[in-house]
Amino acid sequence: MPTQADRIRNVALVGHRGAGKTSLHEALLFQAGSVSRLGNVAEGTTVSDSEDDEQARRMSISAHLSSFHWQDRKINLIDTPGEPSFVADALGAMQVCESAVFVVNAVMGVEVGTQRLFKQAAELDLARLIFVNMLDRERADFFRTLEGLKAAFGPHVVATEIPIGREHEVRGVVDLVDMQAYAYDGDGTATPIDIPEDLLEVAEEYRDRMMDEVCEVSDRLTERYLEGEEISHEEIVAALKDGTNHGDLFPVTCGVATRNLGSDRLLDAIVEDLPSPVKHGALELPEVTLEADPERELFAYVFKTRADPYAGRINLFRVYQGVMDHDTTVMNTRTHHKERIGQLIVFAGRDTEHADAFGPGDIGAVAKLKETRAGDWLAERDEPITMPPVRFPAPVMAFAIEPSSPGDEEKVFTALRRLQEEDPTIDLHRDPQTGEQIVAGLSQVHVEVIVGRLKDRFGAEVTLKPPRVPYQETITASAKAHGRHKKQTGGRGQFGDCHLEVEPLGAGDPHDLVFEDRIKGGVIPQGFIPAVEKGVRDALAHGPIAGYPVRGVRVRLVDGSYHSVDSSEQAFRTAGSIAMRAALEAAAPVLLEPVMLVTLSVPEASVGDVIGDLNARRGHPLGMEQQGEMTEVRAEAPMAELLDFAPDLRALTGGQGDYTLELSRYQEVPGHLAQKVVQSGEDAAAALRA
Numbered sequence: 297m298p299t300q301a302d303r304i305r306n307v308a309l310v311g312h313r314g315a316g317k318t319s320l321h322e323a324l325l326f327q328a329g330s331v332s333r334l335g336n337v338a339e340g341t342t343v344s345d346s347e348d349d350e351q352a353r354r355m356s357i358s359a360h361l362s363s364f365h366w367q368d369r370k371i372n373l374i375d376t377p378g379e380p381s382f383v384a385d386a387l388g389a390m391q392v393c394e395s396a397v398f399v400v401n402a403v404m405g406v407e408v409g410t411q412r413l414f415k416q417a418a419e420l421d422l423a424r425l426i427f428v429n430m431l432d433r434e435r436a437d438f439f440r441t442l443e444g445l446k447a448a449f450g451p452h453v454v455a456t457e458i459p460i461g462r463e464h465e466v467r468g469v470v471d472l473v474d475m476q477a478y479a480y481d482g483d484g485t486a487t488p489i490d491i492p493e494d495l496l497e498v499a500e501e502y503r504d505r506m507m508d509e510v511c512e513v514s515d516r517l518t519e520r521y522l523e524g525e526e527i528s529h530e531e532i533v534a535a536l537k538d539g540t541n542h543g544d545l546f547p548v549t550c551g552v553a554t555r556n557l558g559s560d561r562l563l564d565a566i567v568e569d570l571p572s573p574v575k576h577g578a579l580e581l582p583e584v585t586l587e588a589d590p591e592r593e594l595f596a597y598v599f600k601t602r603a604d605p606y607a608g609r610i611n612l613f614r615v616y617q618g619v620m621d622h623d624t625t626v627m628n629t630r631t632h633h634k635e636r637i638g639q640l641i642v643f644a645g646r647d648t649e650h651a652d653a654f655g656p657g658d659i660g661a662v663a664k665l666k667e668t669r670a671g672d673w674l675a676e677r678d679e680p681i682t683m684p685p686v687r688f689p690a691p692v693m694a695f696a697i698e699p700s701s702p703g704d705e706e707k708v709f710t711a712l713r714r715l716q717e718e719d720p721t722i723d724l725h726r727d728p729q730t731g732e733q734i735v736a737g738l739s740q741v742h743v744e745v746i747v748g749r750l751k752d753r754f755g756a757e758v759t760l761k762p763p764r765v766p767y768q769e770t771i772t773a774s775a776k777a778h779g780r781h782k783k784q785t786g787g788r789g790q791f792g793d794c795h796l797e798v799e800p801l802g803a804g805d806p807h808d809l810v811f812e813d814r815i816k817g818g819v820i821p822q823g824f825i826p827a828v829e830k831g832v833r834d835a836l837a838h839g840p841i842a843g844y845p846v847r848g849v850r851v852r853l854v855d856g857s858y859h860s861v862d863s864s865e866q867a868f869r870t871a872g873s874i875a876m877r878a879a880l881e882a883a884a885p886v887l888l889e890p891v892m893l894v895t896l897s898v899p900e901a902s903v904g905d906v907i908g909d910l911n912a913r914r915g916h917p918l919g920m921e922q923q924g925e926m927t928e929v930r931a932e933a934p935m936a937e938l939l940d941f942a943p944d945l946r947a948l949t950g951g952q953g954d955y956t957l958e959l960s961r962y963q964e965v966p967g968h969l970a971q972k973v974v975q976s977g978e979d980a981a982a983a984l985r986a
Contacts, residue, residue, distance in 0.1 A: 298619055298655025299370045301588040302574045305566055306372045306614070306659055308389040310417075311399035312409030313378035316429040318344045318356055319553035320399055320562075321375040327484060327559040328371075330364040330645040334556060343646050344375040357745055358718075359385035359600060361612055361643050361659060369567040372659040378409055380689075380951075381742035384721045385600065387686045388670065390416060392599045392614035392659065395423040395570040397562070402428050402436035402550075405444040408952040414449055423540050423570050427562055428550040431459050431466045438550055449546060454509040455502050456536070456547045457561065460492060469550060469558055470495065472503045473532055484556025507532070513539035533568070541571045573657025579616050583681040586616040588656035593676040594618030594626065596654075597683055601670040603714035603753065610641075610663045613654075613674065620654045620662075620674070628665075629673040629680045635665045637674075669717045690956045691723040691736035693942045695743055696764065698733070700757040709733070711754035715746060722746060730764045739942060765936045766890060767973060768962055769839030770848045771883035774799040779831075779875025781867050789862040792871035794820065794828050795855035798879040801848045808847045809836060820856040820868070827865040828853055831872025840880045841887050842974045847962075851876070887970040889934050893918075893960040896929040896945070898953040903927050905948045913937035926952075932960055 309317045322342045325331045335342035340351035344360040356377040363372050374393065376386035390396055396417045398410060417424055428441050438459050445453045460468040460477060468479040470491055477495075478486040491499050511521040513535045521527060539545030549565055551558020579586040586595050600612040613620070620626075622640045627633075640651040641661040654660040668674065673681055699708045712735065716722045723736040737743040743760065750756045776797050783790040801807060811829045820828070836846040856871075894915070898906050900922070906929060907917055915933025922928075938957065945953045965973060 298590065298653045299658055301590075301655060301657035302572045303368065304370050304372065304572055304657045305395065305570055306393040306573065306657070307374070307566055307570065308386070308393040308396045308422075309373060309375045309399060310386050310390065310396050310410075310413045311378055312401070312404070312407035313355060313380075314404070315378060315399040315401045315407075315410070316553045317375055317378060317399045318342050320397075320427065320429060320559070321360070321362065321373060323484070323553045323556045323559040324371075324373060324563060325362055325364060325645055326556060327563060328364045328366050330362065334554075336554070353745075355379055357382050358602070359389050361661065363642050363644060363659070366563045367567050370658070371563075371566060374659075379741070380409060380412075380954075381737065381739040381745075382719070383412075383738070384686075384688055384719050386413060387416060387688065388599045390420055390422060391683070391686055392597065393422065394573060394576040395425065395566070397566070398424060398426045399553075400426060400428050400441060400445065402430045402438055402441050403433050405441045406448045408950075411448055418543070421543060423543060423576075424546050425540065425562075425565055425570060426453065426546055426548045427558075428548060429553050431462075431550060431557075432464055432552045432555065434463055436463055436466075442548060445546075445548065452509060452539075452544060453546045453548060454506050456506060456565070457549045457558070458495075458499060458502055459550050460495060466552060466557070469561060470499045471561070472499065472506050473536065474529070475499065475503060478561070480555070480557045482555070484559060486560055509545060510535045510539060513544055537569050540569045541575060581681050581683070583679070589617060590619050590655050592617050594620060594674070595676075595681070596620050596626075596674045598668055598670055598672045598674065601668075601717045603718045609665060609669065609714075609717070610661055611665055611668055611670070612659065612661045614659050615654050615656050617656055618676065619656070620660070622650075622652055626674040626676065627678045628668050629675055629678055630671075631667045632678050632680075633667055635668055635674065637662055638664060670720065688721050689738055689954060691721060691738055693738065693740050693743055694723075694734050694736035694763050694939075695760040696730075696732040696762065697735045697747075697758050697760055700759055704756060707754070708750065708756045708758055711750050711756045712746075714754070715749060719746075727763065727766060730766055732763055734763050739946075762939050765939075767842065767844040767965070768888040768890075769841050769844050769846045769885050770888055771798060771800050771846070771880060771885050773882075773884040775879045775882035777875045777879035777882060779871040779873070779878065781870040781874060783867075784862075789859075790864060790867040790870075791859040791862040792824070792827075792864070792867035792869070793857040794853060794868065794871050794875050796832070796872075796875045796879050797852040797854055798876075798883050799850050800883075801850050805848065808845075808849075809833065810850045812850070812852045814852045814854045815856070820853070820858055821863075824858065824863065824865060824868040825853065827868040828856075828872035831869040831874075832876045834869070834873045835876035835880065840877070840885050841970070844887070846880060846885070847888070851879075887965040887973060888962040889936055889965045891932050891960045891963050892935050892938060892957045894929075894931045894933055894938070894955055894957055896931070896953060896955040897926045898929060898945075898949050900927050902949040902953060903929065906945065906953065907931075909944060909948060913941070934963075 321344050322335045326334045350357050360375045374389040376389050456472050457469045459466050470477045477489045477491045479489045511517040549562050573588045595617045596613045596615045598611045598613045602610040624637050625634050628635050642649045642651045712724050726733050778795050781792045839846040910931050913933050915931050918930040920929045
């Protein structure tokens with residue numbers, strides 16, 4: 297039988313990279329008996345980081361789902377990456393959970409990744425609980441971290457526990473709700489003890505602070521509390537749970553994940569204080585309202601797809617309504633095709649188990665669906681519905697990608713498409729001007745991981761190189777030119793003859809070419825005029841300066857001649873191309889470069905350094921606006937100067953800055969730089985010939 301929705305807790309484990317999420321995930325599995333040994337990130341023995349590249353880099357790259365039981369509740373826990381390059385999995389996991397546990401490093405305090413994800417959690421209306429980790433590290437300070445949390449997220453951040461001991465001497469926690477201390481031994485077993493004398497005053501102070509916040513949740517409790525009436529333990533627990541469920545309180549617990557210290561207390565808080573799918577309420581979509589009711593028709597949302605070269609696609613889904621049974625057929629509401637649900641999968645520790653069904657509110661997995669991918673709905677009937685979209689950051693680090701082996705283009709492209717299904721922040725496209733296959737990600741690390749997975753999973757090896765800047769050329773003066781193509785080969789010859797006038801289009805004209813037929817008296821028959829235009833376009837494809845496309849030109853066909861026997865479309869096409877190339881040479885051509893609109897979000901303290909860097913890149917600011925703790929800076933800069941901007945911005949802002957790019961316009965390249973572009977193109981061509 298499927299687990300009842302009110303017995304389920306769906307929790308995303310989120311936070312900045314290095315906070316210890318994977319270690320905490322491991323400790324929770326160990327405490328719940330889902331694994332028999334506590335794995336270690338450094339040794340590559342954790343359940344979450346099972347991929348080779350995750351173990352090599354010692355960081356999570358993909359979200360990992362684990363399902364286990366605690367106090368007769370089923371917990372679906374999703375360990376998510378903290379590295380901003382792989383934020384898509386964290387956002388996807390948060391979208392299908394009612395709750396998030398934020399893991400915070402007690403040494404580093406509140407970091408930028410935590411702040412961004414906390415804001416996302418608020419937008420998704422998630423209940424939030426905070427676990428301050430790594431209390432045994434040098435310079436770890438729970439109380440300093442707590443004050444940082446309050447400064448970042450408001451006064452409703454409230455400690456429900458405080459640690460016993462500091463740094464390497466930390467040995468337990470004090471539960472401020474029960475005013476009970478617990479000492480932990482080496483394997484994480486907790487023993488109730490009296491609150492140490494030297495900590496009693498501090499514990500009472502922080503309990504009073506907790507009571508102040510908890511009683512604010514209820515007007516009735518607030519009145520009684522202010523009048524000095526005693527609030528029962530049951531009332532405190534109920535108010536704490538209610539405030540957490542509704543986002544009015546953010547309880548803070550603490551511990552040391554690698555020592556399994558405090559993980560039992562966190563599990564208790566998850567099942568007691570965080571909401572079930574029923575408590576969280578129905579999912580209201582534009583087309584339908586979905587309720588956690590097993591008797592209603594099935595609607596399940598696929599939130600993650602993992603590309604596996606052997607098992608095919610593995611899809612993780614959340615059932616919002618009805619029951620997902622194995623060995624049944626469902627509809628994919630995007631493709632309008634039926635999908636056969638074979639064996640349903642439960643991720644239990646290091647093992648996978650089979651399930652007969654998943655009920656409303658539950659999260660599970662299924663393999664080998666033919667056309668289903670992340671973002672799809674599976675339902676009993678074909679009723680297209682839409683989940684509110686997750687706002688993913690735009691890719692900013694782009695590379696041109698080439699197969700290492702000739703003939704592997706299709707293999708590489710297919711593998712990249714599979715990885716794109718797994719990670720929607722991957723941008724894959726062919727540049728229409730340069731013809732290069734471009735792969736873009738959120739950072740250089742992101743793109744390196746993509747390349748590594750191409751090789752490891754699909755045997756597709758590629759080389760990366762910076763993408764070519766899509767320069768253009770244009771003209772700045774008017775000119776006239778004559779093109780004649782005449783060839784006699786003994787039989788029928790070839791003859792085409794035309795006169796062209798060219799001039800630049802006005803500023804702001806969106807056309808690449810305006811071709812005007814000014815022929816009078818039939819000196820060129822109407823049937824040959826389109827051929828002249830084709831020849832003109834042939835010449836515009838490769839400009840006279842560096843071979844880049846020519847844009848913004850008005851061309852008039854004003855005169856010409858033909859031969860009644862030897863003239864043909866091909867002859868006039870060739871004549872048009874000859875005339876156009878000559879006209880371009882005479883019309884003062886210049887090189888144009890793309891100028892990008894850059895929108896940055898940076899800490900206020902870094903604004904000066906960032907603007908200085910942009911100035912050095914031939915950029916100039918357009919304005920700035922304060923947005924909370926961050927400053928939005930808008931600027932313009934040439935694309936050629938921004939190819940290596942991402943790592944420099946990260947260094948200037950301590951990893952807190954990000955940006956988006958969009959094409960603003962084209963402008964003339966300064967003369968000394970234009971010569972470098974021309975020389976670079978000549979060197980590249982010479983290298984290819986060699």
